[in-house]
Amino acid sequence: MNNIILLTNLPIMKKGKIESMECTGSVRRRLLDLGLVNNSYITPILNSPSKGLRAFDIRGTLIAIRDEDTSLISVIF
Known part of the structure; x- marks a missing residue:
């Protein structure tokens, strides 16, 4: 785990560690209320068939996040 990429680009079933969030x-x-805080681990589980939405496993919970929001989150993988 040493590459920093946007959460949008994290491959399915590859665990990443949240490095930073550029949203306000x-x-x-x-996102903070959903548990997306620095140093938390997050794993993309599946893509929406209609695009624009992905499901992630964060702390044992499956949540859906829009691509426009995931493009503001940097992860280390």
Whole structure:
């Protein structure tokens, strides 16, 4: 685990560690409330068939996040 990429680009079933979030305001608050905090591990599980949405495993919970939001999160993998 030493490459930093955007969460949008993290391959399915590859675990990454959240490095930073570039979002602000209500989007940042929502992501923090869902458990997306620095140094947390996150794994993409599946892509939405209609695109624009991905499901992630974070702390044992499956959550869906829009691509526009995942493009603001950097992860180490």
